[in-house]
Amino acid sequence: MNDWRIYRGVGQPHDGMLRLPAPPPWRDFAAARDGEEAGPEDPSSARRLGVRRRMVENYAPRPAEVDAVNAALYLRRPLLVTGNPGTGKSTLAYAIAHELGLGKVLRWPIVSRTGLQDGLYRYDAIGRLQDVQLERARGAEGATAAPGIGSYIRLGPLGTALLPAARPRVLLIDELDKSDLDLPNDLLNTLEEGEFSIPELERLADREPVVEVLTHDGDRVPVHGGRIACTAFPVIVLTSNGERDFPAPLLRRCIQLELDPPGEEQLTAMVEAHLGADGVSAGSDLIRRFLEREPGEVLAADQLLNALFLTRHDPRAQSLTRERIAEMLMQPLDRTR
Incomplete structure (x- = not known):
């Protein structure tokens, strides 16, 4: 496939939707997925935590986060x-x-x-x-209560x-x-x-x-x-x-x-949970850009995930199109317009 675009802006109807790939894992709203065992777990946890979340279960979050959760559990407090x-x-x-x-x-x-x-x-x-x-x-006749x-x-x-x-x-x-x-x-x-x-x-x-x-x-x-x-x-x-x-x-x-913004280890674990190890290696430049943003500049981790997912569908990995997409999806949230 030489062109990743589905909508082309040409004004002519076509069957491009047939080429639309599967959604990003965090936007897949299907309740059941191949390889997901049946059970009482919330189906949306796969979207939130990543379909490959078991790959990063050994990754330890920040101690303050763990301590706060345990304090809430012990004290029965929100x-x-x-x-x-x-x-x-x-x-x-x-x-x-x-x-x-x-x-x-x-x-x-x-x-x-x-x-x-x-x-x-x-x-x-x-x-x-x-x-x-x-x-x-x-x-009264023939009526139900x-x-x-x-x-x-x-x-x-x-x-x-x-x-x-x-x-x-x-x-x-x-x-x-x-x-x-x-x-x-x-x-x-x-x-x-x-x-x-x-x-x-x-x-x-x-x-x-x-x-x-x-x-x-x-x-x-x-x-x-x-x-x-x-x-x-x-x-x-x-x-x-x-x-x-x-x-x-x-x-x-x-x-x-x-909660502080995710650091390199947390960010890498998050990307791997959603996109696998290939997603980490293929998007290393975007991960670095996210981590090297200006001090105080607000970017959300899901912006990075969106950029990594979409740029994978541009076959020209080093093209201007990839750069333009990444720039569009990783706009600072605190930037005045």
Whole structure:
């Protein structure tokens, strides 16, 4: 193949999509892959940690990172991880779940409109009302009973993480600094007590002491008396890009970890986990460019991975095209435009 391009900008339809290669491993959203054993592990951990992650299991992360994770595990406290974009903050949650066999990571992405209620549970009151009205309109003849209230309640990621269980779940609360001013304070009581109530079920507790609801995973679980209280405190990883300060009461309840940009050993291990040893050797110049960037210049590791993956599909390894692609994909994130 002399031309790696699929889209050519010629304005004429063609069948170039048939030549599109497999996606990068970190953008492969297929749940099952050849060579992946069946089991409870989160399928997305392969995307996060690398399909060849077992090649680098002997690589030791920084001692401060290991100590902070263990402190959070021992003390049953959330881990607040800060650092520049692309330093592996979110990936840490998947690494913990993978190594400790804690199953699928519960992910709660935070945006400016996110409230505590979104993380705990959702009650579809409108859907329930519509079903009741429809049931009444049908009349008694041949009608089936409307579903119970539990069919209209779905636990959020935080609510699911707090379900009683013998082993804790891993909960990733991603980019907490994107939230409004209230959410960090609203989280305090739930994180401290490890429980919460569902008022809609508490009001029915005398008549329906046990109600089955949906979890964030889509399973059905019983809720007793309208309250959920954890028996094993979840492994909670909160991430922040350092864009805001958090209230002291939240910081007091968390183990804090500042992640530095990856060094040469970590970066090489990351590339090998995703692209293999060939990817490391073929992209040594780009790895060196990443490591020799200007002091204070912010580059994310996934930018390097994108550049390494795409330039491998340019058959002219030393061409201007390769240089142009690398320059396009490795723009400093803090550069003003």
